[in-house]
């Protein structure tokens with residue numbers, strides 16, 4: 001069980017200029033990532049602090065954990081106590097002035113470096129825990145049968161594609177594929193006309209489990225290294241045509257964008273709120289999915305937001321326009337439940353595997369996590385400050401996801417950027 005400790009102290013200050021009061025990366029956060037100086041430079045581990053990062057490969061002699069190489073998989077695999085020891089050391093190094101002369105040469109402006117995927121992602125699985133999303137989108141794909149009867153018993157997911165996951169900033173090329181326009185007798189192939197985003201949290205798997213050995217739900221939290229933002233780009237026209245009976249395939253595997261900084265489970269310890277009660281009459285989950293301590297630990301106290309910036313808005317100097325905002329507590333299943341479920345048949349999870357929670361929508365109109373929901377399948381376009389309308393994404397549109405964890409008596413911490421612009425189909 002991860003505890004609140006001195007590294008979360010709201011009175012803790014950093015000697016790094018601009019870190020105190022930073023909206024994402026004050027000293028209470030300390031997220032890890034992989035960067036290089038220049039796009040082709042050597043990839044190295046770092047910790048973000050304010051607008052800067054500290055090159056951890058350059059100060060490895062000072063750290064209790066060997067941190068080298070171009071991925072964080074080995075760090076994720078460590079027992080939680082070792083990761084905690086590293087967090088404590090970094091908190092001390094970045095708060096105590098006496099370390100400034102030794103460390104300052106290894107700070108870099110984050111705006112001047114290239115960020116990479118933080119881990120070699122062996123496998124990526126996307127869940128469907130946003131019950132309001134499941135209701136909204138289910139109504140469009142299956143008007144008579146929006147929420148299927150299994151939803152409240154089994155955390156639904158699909159196996160995604162790890163090879164096409166990209167860090168924030170890498171543009172998305174509009175996918176081509178098969179769709180069957182409602183009035184047509186036969187499908188056509190071409191660029192997606194209903195390109196959408198999905199607002200999700202990503203969960204980084206830490207320690208793995210052996211093939212054949214399930215993860216008991218009481219131990220699931222020990223297998224989570226951290227979190228990121230995840231945009232599960234979705235071609236709704238391909239999806240509607242291809243998804244039955246095996247689920248999403250080419251509609252969702254052409255690219256997935258994640259934020260490059262790993263906000264650790266340790267950093268998020270204080271940011272828990274009461275787990276929303278299951279609606280009256282909902283079935284109690286089966287024992288392998290139910291843990292009183294997991295329920296008592298609460299839901300993630302994270303506020304999520306999506307913004308859109310079109311090419312015309314960029315030209316006009318307009319700021320991004322908020323499409324939605326809502327809390328991560330709108331998850332029907334906890335993160336521990338999806339981890340335990342994934343391994344319940346003996347499937348082995350490995351350090352650096354990535355799970356998506358599924359689209360997190362609020363029950364209100366201003367909190368929907370995809371355009372498909374906001375525009376009711378494209379029938380109610382959004383009007384933007386530039387005067388433009390959007391039903392689905394156009395070329396040149398940029399989607400920006402952001403998130404902030406907040407709790408009374410604690411310094412808020414954020415996730416950094418998860419953005420990508422849509423380029424024309426090739």
Ligand SMILES: O=C(O)/C=C/C(=O)CC(=O)CC(=O)O
Pocket residue numbers: 126127128129130133134137138141198200232234243248252357358359
């Ligand atoms: O209800 C459906 O058929 C559609 C589901 C999705 O869009 C799949 C998905 O990516 C799950 C999610 O993000 O919640």
Ligand SMILES: [Ca+2]
Pocket residue numbers: 126127198200232356358359
């Ligand atoms: Ca999804």
Ligand SMILES: [Mg+2]
Pocket residue numbers: 160231232233252253254255256
């Ligand atoms: Mg995807």
